[in-house]
Amino acid sequence: MIWGATLAAGAQAYRLFGTDSQAQAKAIIAAQRIVESFRAQNNNINCLEITEIDWSSPTTRTIVRFLIKGGAIGCFRMAARYPPVAFSEINTAFSEKHIEVPPAQVSCSAMLAQKMGVSDMHTVMAAGLAGGIGLSGGACGALGAAIWIIGMNLLEGGGKLDFKAPGALDAIERFIKCTDYEFECSKIVGRKFESIGDHASYLRDGGCSGIIEVLATK
Numbered sequence: 001m002i003w004g005a006t007l008a009a010g011a012q013a014y015r016l017f018g019t020d021s022q023a024q025a026k027a028i029i030a031a032q033r034i035v036e037s038f039r040a041q042n043n044n045i046n047c048l049e050i051t052e053i054d055w056s057s058p059t060t061r062t063i064v065r066f067l068i069k070g071g072a073i074g075c076f077r078m079a080a081r082y083p084p085v086a087f088s089e090i091n092t093a094f095s096e097k098h099i100e101v102p103p104a105q106v107s108c109s110a111m112l113a114q115k116m117g118v119s120d121m122h123t124v125m126a127a128g129l130a131g132g133i134g135l136s137g138g139a140c141g142a143l144g145a146a147i148w149i150i151g152m153n154l155l156e157g158g159g160k161l162d163f164k165a166p167g168a169l170d171a172i173e174r175f176i177k178c179t180d181y182e183f184e185c186s187k188i189v190g191r192k193f194e195s196i197g198d199h200a201s202y203l204r205d206g207g208c209s210g211i212i213e214v215l216a217t218k
Contacts, residue, residue: 001079002038002045003144005086006031006133009093010125016094019120024110024127025101025196030093031134037089042078045138051075102200106130108208109145115216116149135193137186140179142208146171146215171215178214 009030017023039045105111107130113123126148128134129141150167154160179188186192189207193199202208 001082001086002034002133003129003148005034005038005082005090006128007125007148008086009034009090010128011121012090012094013127014121014124019124021103021106022099022101023124024105024107025099026094027124027128028107028130028134028196028199029096029099030090031128031130032136033089033093033134034086034128035134035136035138037085038082041082041085045136050078100197102197104200104204106196106200106203107141108199108203108212109141111203112142112145112212112215113149115212116146118149118152122149122152131193131199132185135196135199137184137192139183140175140185140188140211142211142215143172143175143183146175174214174217175211178211 006027010027013023013027013030017026035045042050044050107127109129110123110127113126118126126141126145129144131141132138133141133144147168150171151165154165154167159165176183182188188211189202193202
């Protein structure tokens with residue numbers, strides 16, 4: 001839900017603000033609000049903590065326990081009540097008139113999208129994933145953007161999207177070798193980013209350039 005809302009915020013940022021760093025900054029600000037509102041509503045932002053299931057290697061027993069406990073119903077309820085909140089947070093973020101926007105690139109995930117050759121709209125859509133989604137330090141936004149773009153390309157080519165899409169699995173394999181099998185942004189870079197300017201400075205100094213190059217490789 002967080003990833004989908006963040007992509008939706010980026011699409012709206014593109015429609016309202018165009019393609020420059022301001023649009024990307026607005027997308028990141030919206031993503032920050034999306035993450036915090038989801039956390040406030042559900043206490044956690046990670047699927048593992050919410051469902052108590054590691055979906056990368058689930059067992060029949062854990063899934064049955066999840067279903068018996070009404071986990072699926074709980075997820076449906078979350079999905080039903082969160083969209084209006086996300087919509088409100090996106091509109092609030094975009095109503096802020098004065099924000100300081102660094103002149104340089106402000107989003108690692110947007111940089112990755114550009115290198116992968118997607119449209120300007122999709123580049124801005126990916127921008128809010130920066131810094132582990134809205135600079136929250138969660139799962140790497142560049143990796144998320146890569147998987148999303150690979151999936152879009154697969155569908156446009158007439159393929160079928162599933163959890164074992166070869167291109168996505170290849171990207172993940174390259175990523176984990178580059179990051180020593182770490183997925184979270186804050187652990188990869190050793191901290192959380194304090195602001196959009198902080199993240200932009202990190203990128204300007206070459207931060208995560210190796211990860212971006214590895215993910216952009218076809």
